[in-house]
Amino acid sequence: MIPRDQESTRSGGGWLHWLSTLTDMMAYPLKTSHYVELVNPLWTTHKMQARVEAVWDETSHARTITLRPGANWRGHRPGQHVRIGVAVDGKHYTRTYTVSSAPERGDGCFTITVKAIDGGRLSHYLVRKLKVGDYVPVGLPQGDFYLPDASPTQPLFITAGSGITPAMSMLRSMLAQQRMANSVHIHYAPSPQETIFGQELREIDAAQKHYTLHEIHTAALAADDPARHFSLENLARLCPDWQSRDCYACGPADLLRAVEATWEEAGLAHRLHIERFRADLAEVPDDAVGGRVRFANSDLEVEADSATNLLRVAEDAGLNPPHGCRMGICHTCNTTLKSGCVRDLRTGEVLNEAGAIVQTCVCAAAGDCELDL
Ligand code: FES
Numbered sequence: 001m002i003p004r005d006q007e008s009t010r011s012g013g014g015w016l017h018w019l020s021t022l023t024d025m026m027a028y029p030l031k032t033s034h035y036v037e038l039v040n041p042l043w044t045t046h047k048m049q050a051r052v053e054a055v056w057d058e059t060s061h062a063r064t065i066t067l068r069p070g071a072n073w074r075g076h077r078p079g080q081h082v083r084i085g086v087a088v089d090g091k092h093y094t095r096t097y098t099v100s101s102a103p104e105r106g107d108g109c110f111t112i113t114v115k116a117i118d119g120g121r122l123s124h125y126l127v128r129k130l131k132v133g134d135y136v137p138v139g140l141p142q143g144d145f146y147l148p149d150a151s152p153t154q155p156l157f158i159t160a161g162s163g164i165t166p167a168m169s170m171l172r173s174m175l176a177q178q179r180m181a182n183s184v185h186i187h188y189a190p191s192p193q194e195t196i197f198g199q200e201l202r203e204i205d206a207a208q209k210h211y212t213l214h215e216i217h218t219a220a221l222a223a224d225d226p227a228r229h230f231s232l233e234n235l236a237r238l239c240p241d242w243q244s245r246d247c248y249a250c251g252p253a254d255l256l257r258a259v260e261a262t263w264e265e266a267g268l269a270h271r272l273h274i275e276r277f278r279a280d281l282a283e284v285p286d287d288a289v290g291g292r293v294r295f296a297n298s299d300l301e302v303e304a305d306s307a308t309n310l311l312r313v314a315e316d317a318g319l320n321p322p323h324g325c326r327m328g329i330c331h332t333c334n335t336t337l338k339s340g341c342v343r344d345l346r347t348g349e350v351l352n353e354a355g356a357i358v359q360t361c362v363c364a365a366a367g368d369c370e371l372d373l
Contacts (some may be wrong), residue, residue, distance in 0.1 A: 001308055003122045014257075024223070026130055027370075029111075039213050040146070040287055041070065042068065042069070042070030042135075043105050043133045043224055048052040048069065048071070048137065048138055048140070049070050049138065050067035050068055050069040050070065050133045050135065050136055050137075050138045051067065051070075051133065051135050052065060052066070052067060052130055052131065052133060052135075052136070053066040053067065055132060056132065058113060058197065059115075059194050060193075060194070061115055061116045061127065062113060062115040062127065063113070063114055063127045063341055064100060064111050064113045064114075065111060065112050065113075065114065065126065065130060066109050066110075066111050067109060067111070067112065067138065068108060069109075069110070071140075073140070074140060074142075075103045076110065076141030076142065076169075077103065077146040078099075078146055078166070078169035078170040079098070079143065079146035079147065079166040079169055079171040079275070080098070080141040080143040080145070080146060080166075080169075081096045081097060081098045081099065081142060081166075081275075082096070082097060082139055083096050083139035083325070084096075084097055084112065084122075084136055084139075085136060085137035086130070086136055088121055088122065091315065092320055093121060093315075094122075094137075094323055094326075094332075095122045095123070095326065096324070096326070096327070097113075097114060098112070098166045098169065098250075098275070099111065099112060099141060099165075099169055100112060100166075100168050100197075101169060101172065101174035102169055102173040102176045103173060104173060104176035104177065105176075112165075113129070113165050113168075113196060113197075115161065115162040115196070117249070133325075139324075143275070143310045145250070145275040146200055147174075147222055151161070152306075154181060154182045154183070154244070154245045154246065155183045155245060155246055155247070155248055156183070156184045156185075156186070156245040156246070156247045156248070157170075157171075157183065157184070157185040157186070157187070157247075157249075158186050158187075158230065158247070158248070158249040158250075158252050158255070158259055159185070159186075159187050159188070160188035160189070160250075160251030160252055160255050161189060161251060161252065162277070163219040163249075163251030163275070164187060164189075164195075164201075165196075165250075165251070166248070166275050167213055167248060167250065168197050168200075168201075169213050170248070170337055171183075171185075171204060171211070175208075178285050179355060180208050181210065182210045184212045184245065185201070185212065185213045185214065186216065186230075186235070186237070187213065187214070187215055187216065187219055188216045188255065189215065189216075189217060189218070190217065190219040191219045192215070192217060194219075195215065195217075201213055214238045215338055216228070228257055229255075229258070230258045230259060230262075231258070232262050235262065243266060243268060245271070246271050247259070247263065247271060247272045248271065248273045248275075249273070249274050249275070250274070250275040250277075253280055257280070259272065259274070260274065261270065276327065277327070279327040279328045279345070279346050279361075279362050280310055280346060280368060281345045281346055282345065282347060283348075284306055284307045284343075284345070284348075288306035288343065288366065289364075289366070290303070290304045290305040290306040290308075290364065290365040290367075291304065291340065291341070291365045291366070291368040291369075292304075292368045292371040293310065293313055293365050293369055293371065294368075294369070295314060295317070295319060295370075295371055295373040296370050296373065297372065298373060300319065305364070305365070306343065306364055306366065307363055309345060309363060310342065310358065310360040310363050310364060310365065311323055311326065311333050311360040311361040313364075314360065314371075319373065321333065321335070321373055323360070323361055325361070327361065327362070328346060333359055333360045334357050334358065334360075335358050335360055336355060336356070336358065336371070336372040336373050337351060337352075337353070337354060337356045337357075337358050337371060337372075337373050338354060338370040338371065338372055339369065339370045340352070340365075340367055340368045340369030340370055341365075341369055342346040342358055342365040342366055342369050343363060343365050344362060350366050358371065360373075
């Protein structure tokens with residue numbers, strides 16, 4: 001028996017493929033899709049784009065952007081992320097953002113919620129300058145940070161700042177499916193006004209008997225107040241049955257490190273699911289040195305310190321190297337070390353063999369070095 005998708009390929013798909021091949025031959029050296037893009041960028045098949053349908057300020061530093069993706073898009077699972085590309089000052093940048101909407105929203109759109117971070121070129125552009133009607137390249141949803149489909153689960157969400165976004169997608173999805181799980185949510189934000197989705201979270205808390213929200217507003221607490229930070233004591237107070245729940249945590253590295261240590265110490269690491277926005281970096285040793293970085297293919301040489309990743313060094317030098325996640329996952333930024341030394345900022349490992357593969361987004365100069373860029 002022929003599977004459905006193959007069957008359609010053999011009947012309708014066959015002549016469509018033939019037609020597409022024919023038009024591609026006529027369009028050579030481009031593809032038909034390149035001309036289609038001039039009519040509607042969402043119809044292209046050689047790359048995926050999305051149109052900005054709406055923007056909405058969640059707080060003074062965070063904005064929700066509604067995107068309508070084009071051909072080839074497939075739905076996300078709540079908690080997954082997508083890659084978004086934007087050209088800023090003539091250079092192309094890519095970043096990964098969690099989808100904040102539920103897959104069930106039904107209008108063909110999805111949202112990302114972006115917080116402008118200090119020194120974040122793309123986040124500032126997305127929050128301050130992107131406007132309705134703009135088109136941005138997008139990738140397909142990825143990631144394994146999501147609730148299981150079938151088995152009943154009792155989630156404990158621990159989030160901070162913009163780490164709320166994957167949890168929000170999960171909550172919205174459970175609400176849309178009218179199957180809100182018995183959930184406890186501990187969320188850290190500076191103040192009620194600076195809490196992304198604050199009002200919506202409070203409304204869910206008021207309306208859903210299975211959902212309990214604990215907001216911790218750090219700006220209102222003294223610097224030495226133990227309630228300000230995550231700790232086992234605070235956890236046990238806010239969620240006494242935490243050991244019997246599956247924990248979904250997302251937020252800054254310090255919070256995630258503390259959560260990870262608590263679950264490991266309790267022998268419950270298998271019940272902890274973590275989503276990081278940045279790579280977890282090791283301390284750079286005090287005696288670490290940077291060096292001169294030579295980009296061989298560009299005939300460019302710049303000075304770099306021991307902590308700045310080589311992707312950033314290359315971009316600051318005016319190059320536009322390939323990249324994706326910027327946190328050591330996707331390997332899009334891989335290049336070859338031609339000579340010299342680099343340090344992997346996650347592990348502290350020093351690479352000094354010519355021919356070694358260097359992930360430029362998580363490696364820094366550890367002396368002079370030459371890269372195949
Ligand atoms: S950009 Fe993804 S691993 Fe470096």
